Amino acid sequence: MNYFILMPDGGLCEAPxxxxxxxxxxxxxxxxxxxxxxxxxxxxxxxxxxxxxxxxTREYIVHPGAAVILPVFENGDVLLExxxxxxxxxxxxxxxxxxxxxxxxxxxxxSRELIEETGYRATDMKFLFEFYxxxxxxxxxxxxxxxxxxxxxxxxxxxxxxxxIMRIPFDDAMNMIRKGEICETKTVTALFWWDKLxxxxxxx
Numbered sequence: 001m002n003y004f005i006l007m008p009d010g011g012l013c014e015a016p017x018x019x020x021x022x023x024x025x026x027x028x029x030x031x032x033x034x035x036x037x038x039x040x041x042x043x044x045x046x047x048x049x050x051x052x053x054x055x056x057t058r059e060y061i062v063h064p065g066a067a068v069i070l071p072v073f074e075n076g077d078v079l080l081e082x083x084x085x086x087x088x089x090x091x092x093x094x095x096x097x098x099x100x101x102x103x104x105x106x107x108x109x110x111s112r113e114l115i116e117e118t119g120y121r122a123t124d125m126k127f128l129f130e131f132y133x134x135x136x137x138x139x140x141x142x143x144x145x146x147x148x149x150x151x152x153x154x155x156x157x158x159x160x161x162x163x164x165i166m167r168i169p170f171d172d173a174m175n176m177i178r179k180g181e182i183c184e185t186k187t188v189t190a191l192f193w194w195d196k197l198x199x200x201x202x203x204x
Contacts, residue, residue: 025051027058035059040099063140067110068097068131070190071120071147076198078173079118079150080187082164092184093166093176095191097142106143114147116156118165123149126204128193133185144190146197170194 003015016022027048035043042062049055071079084091098113100106107125115121128144157163168176173191176182182191196202 030055061138063138065100065141066097067100067106067113068095068142068144068186068190069110069114069147070095070194071114071118071122071150072194073150073167076170077167078170079120080166080168080173081117082166083162093182094184094187097186110145115153117163119152119155120150121153122147123151131189142186144193
């Protein structure tokens with residue numbers, strides 16, 4: 001498949017097929033200023049050198065990364081959560097997820113968060129893909145996992161964590177996306193990925 005680059009004059013130029021032939025768009029960090037250091041998130045302001053040699057500033061959030069889990073029962077139902085998200089002042093229906101602790105691998109985080117939040121342990125956890133949810137202002141990477149062989153072992157939620165666990169038929173979950181009842185990025189992404197995998201259109 002050929003791709004094309006839109007030129008400044010409005011014309012089209014065929015994109016190079018090799019990465020080595022592509023225009024260098026790299027921005028190089030020169031100086032870093034810490035704007036905020038929070039319990040979860042930190043914010044930086046960097047001075048960068050642009051590809052044309054000029055300088056500019058970039059403000060962004062530093063995030064430790066997160067594991068995202070799509071738990072699927074033997075009959076095809078999916079395990080979701082309903083929780084309140086204070087920044088948006090509303091409840092959301094989501095897949096389980098949580099940030100990586102220091103020196104924790106994404107798989108270790110996924111296994112821990114699934115038990116802590118939902119009370120289920122997975123006997124089979126498969127890595128799916130990496131996802132960057134907010135590239136314009138955050139360096140967070142999300143690592144997505146498919147969890148099968150679910151066994152109920154009891155949750156270990158934090159003292160300030162309040163969730164409602166939901167077991168939903170997959171087709172109903174997809175319909176909830178269509179109706180806007182599921183409208184959170186990582187959850188929509190995970191469900192559409194699973195739709196491709198279960199239909200055989202994609203494979204691991």
